[in-house]
């Protein structure tokens with residue numbers, strides 16, 4: 001028996017070596033951790049249960065039969081994050097550059113199916129060279145098997161991808177179908193075709209970083225939801241993210257202990273909105289002062305900064321925040337902001353996370369660039385997302401809620417459950433200047449009359465009270481009581497039960 005046990009130990013040790021010490025050293029020299037090191041940092045200590053450690057590829061082309069390595073370029077299994085089950089797979093760049101063979105794909109599919117069956121999140125760590133070139137169509141088929149399972153799991157369990165090295169070709173599309181993608185700065189990049197192919201086809205000269213580095217995908221393309229300076233930081237932040245997420249679309253919200261009372265007023269909020277309606281202020285301050293312990297996990301912080309999205313907690317339970325940001329483009333809604341917020345709202349709705357919306361929006365961004373870029377369709381995405389969402393929806397208008405943007409931003413008319421306004425709210429079709437110039441055009445050359453009309457318009461419309469008179473705003477609240485009012489509303493809405501009519505699926509404008 002002793003020999004048998006030793007043989008197992010020997011085989012395990014060989015599998016853990018992956019592509020060998022030389023390649024592990026090369027990985028470290030690039031500032032990257034190995035697949036197993038990543039899993040070890042991400043999961044609770046000692047909780048990793050590995051599957052398929054001894055799986056090898058079955059290819060015999062190009063002399064591949066002489067190069068079988070246990071594990072075949074991906075480490076898979078499950079473990080816990082702060083005690084909650086999570087399924088993982090990590091591409092092992094030391095084995096055939098982490099490239100995907102048929103057997104490698106089968107390992108990934110197995111954890112995908114385990115995660116779906118057992119209703120737990122799945123997270124993939126990417127560092128790979130795409131399809132195993134020696135396997136041809138078997139590798140392509142393997143990718144499609146993975147994609148299919150991504151789609152079936154979408155909206156059922158949270159799926160997260162972390163790009164920690166190269167991620168090209170077939171490897172990009174599975175992450176693209178997951179809920180969130182995060183990257184590591186300087187060591188990771190994502191593209192469908194690399195710089196060499198780009199040069200051949202389009203004659204563009206571009207580096208990997210310029211084509212698909214974190215600086216591109218977090219700022220320009222919005223493919224990635226965030227980026228971190230190194231592997232360790234990324235992995236620890238993923239543990240933090242997992243703590244915010246329910247394990248599935250039928251699971252309760254995770255409940256953490258909260259150390260901060262919700263009943264203490266915060267008088268600094270009474271001074272947050274400046275007297276001058278054109279002066280900006282940072283809406284993040286309001287979010288942080290609403291969240292327990294100011295703990296806010298922002299999604300897409302570097303893209304479409306005119307809207308802020310992310311997770312916080314109130315009384316220990318996860319809340320999704322969506323907020324116009326007056327500091328950037330006056331908080332206007334444009335195509336990018338609409339797409340960003342729509343996707344976030346839909347994630348929250350899939351996973352029963354209540355949505356708190358802070359509104360200070362001067363309208364949609366005018367101009368040919370926006371119209372040619374499909375503003376109508378992109379704006380409609382956000383409208384659609386809020387309108388179909390059945391989770392608790394709490395909205396607070398802090399200042400401007402003008403025009404169509406008033407409707408879109410979780411208004412009462414889109415089944416907002418609780419719609420609050422601060423006394424500083426201005427709810428109208430448009431600001432005073434634009435309105436007066438249109439409806440009193442005949443007086444445009446008479447400054448006195450224009451001033452009088454403007455005053456009249458401001459007094460009548462630039463307040464929360466016209467909306468409150470109609471019940472479109474449930475209550476005008478004191479800014480200093482915001483956290484308490486939102487906490488109470490969330491408590492009241494815990495058993496909310498609202499269903500949309502049966503349909504195969506909706507047809508959101510894409």
Ligand code: HXC
Pocket residue numbers: 095096097098099128129130131132133134140143166168169170171173194
């Ligand atoms: C087989 C691969 C491989 C691949 C890398 N390797 N990619 N083996 N198939 N796709 C192997 C290398 O041969 C090498 O083996 C080891 O992995 C490390 O690779 P290096 O090139 O030495 O590393 P580096 O210089 O860091 O470059 C990494 C890389 C590069 C940028 C990822 O390897 C590369 O360009 N690979 C090919 C990428 C690609 O075109 N993939 C196919 C995409 S098409 P040794 O033994 O020397 O260490 C695709 C279609 C799917 O994915 C579509 C589905 C929708």
